[in-house]
Amino acid sequence: MKMRPMLTLEDCKKISAAAEAEAKKNSWNVCIAILDDGGHLLHLARMDGSTPANARIAVEKGRTAAETRRSTANWQERVGKRVELLRMPGVTPVQGGLPIVMDGTCVGAVGISGVQSHEDEQIAAAGIKALG
Amino acid sequence: MKGIRALLAAAVAMFALNVGAQPLPYGAPLSVDDAKKAAAAAVAEARKNNWNMAVSVVDPAGNLVYFERMDAVQYASIAISQDKARSAATFKRPTKSMYDELEKGGAGLRFLSLRGAVASEGGELIVKDGRIVGAIGLSGGSGAQDGQCARAGTAAIK
Numbered sequence: 001m002k003m004r005p006m007l008t009l010e011d012c013k014k015i016s017a018a019a020e021a022e023a024k025k026n027s028w029n030v031c032i033a034i035l036d037d038g039g040h041l042l043h044l045a046r047m048d049g050s051t052p053a054n055a056r057i058a059v060e061k062g063r064t065a066a067e068t069r070r071s072t073a074n075w076q077e078r079v080g081k082r083v084e085l086l087r088m089p090g091v092t093p094v095q096g097g098l099p100i101v102m103d104g105t106c107v108g109a110v111g112i113s114g115v116q117s118h119e120d121e122q123i124a125a126a127g128i129k130a131l132g
Numbered sequence: 133m134k135g136i137r138a139l140l141a142a143a144v145a146m147f148a149l150n151v152g153a154q155p156l157p158y159g160a161p162l163s164v165d166d167a168k169k170a171a172a173a174a175v176a177e178a179r180k181n182n183w184n185m186a187v188s189v190v191d192p193a194g195n196l197v198y199f200e201r202m203d204a205v206q207y208a209s210i211a212i213s214q215d216k217a218r219s220a221a222t223f224k225r226p227t228k229s230m231y232d233e234l235e236k237g238g239a240g241l242r243f244l245s246l247r248g249a250v251a252s253e254g255g256e257l258i259v260k261d262g263r264i265v266g267a268i269g270l271s272g273g274s275g276a277q278d279g280q281c282a283r284a285g286t287a288a289i290k
Contacts (some may be wrong), residue, residue, distance in 0.1 A: 004202050008203050009200060009201065009202055012200070013200075036208075040201075040210055041201065041210050042197035042200070043166070043199060043200050043201070044198060044200075045164055045167075045197075045198050045199075045257055046164060046196060046197045047164050048163050048164055048165075050208055052191070052193065052195035052196075055195055055196045055197070072287055108167055108257075129234065
């Protein structure tokens with residue numbers, strides 16, 4: 001039997017707090033979503049001032065990264081070259097979603113929405129970094 | 133003093149349950165810090181009882197503000213907790229009151245067909261200064277257990 005790591009609630013809180021700190025540092029208001037490797041929501045925090053749409057989009061970016069094991073920036077880049085990829089079911093090809101990889105295994109993803117896409121990704125990366 | 137406080141609490145509880153008569157107005161959406169506080173109190177109540185729960189906190193329009201899922205919760209509870217919270221917020225009443233109506237049968241059965249109504253205990257309003265600022269939804273245990281944790285969550289916000 002192959003064993004694989006999985007995110008706990010404590011891990012999620014650590015990621016979310018670090019992401020929120022990164023956003024606060026830059027005076028950005030965003031929504032932070034953390035999902036498991038099957039795309040199921042584990043944790044979400046919508047900072048004051050971010051919109052209802054941010055909550056939905058953060059989850060969808062995270063789901064894309066979790067289920068495809070790729071960053072949504074990678075999807076965005078490939079969609080630019082191959083427009084037919086827009087028809088991929090369940091894919092939100094907008095930067096701001098990053099898979100969380102532990103020992104070569106994808107254990108979930110972080111999705112951020114609220115500021116410019118590259119800034120969203122910066123926040124996601126700061127969150128994942130806190131996992132060590 | 134204790135007696136007066138208990139009486140006041142009972143009056144507040146009756147008022148909160150009796151939203152059907154005179155619904156409370158909506159207020160500004162609760163802050164994410166208040167949402168975290170409510171969720172933490174709800175999860176603490178679940179943990180105390182060894183129950184696994186998912187908890188959603190939404191704004192008055194039913195949009196997600198905060199969500200967390202205890203380890204080992206059934207997947208279905210992720211969506212159910214959100215649906216209960218949204219149902220409580222948008223119908224301006226605890227989901228238990230819809231369940232109670234449904235249980236009576238007859239006209240109460242309408243709650244099965246109203247769009248967005250979840251007639252299952254575990255969705256409670258978060259009220260601040262007499263205004264609905266959001267709602268909390270719990271799922272993972274029995275209806276009564278979900279409701280108990282949801283009310284522990286709302287009690288943390290005053």
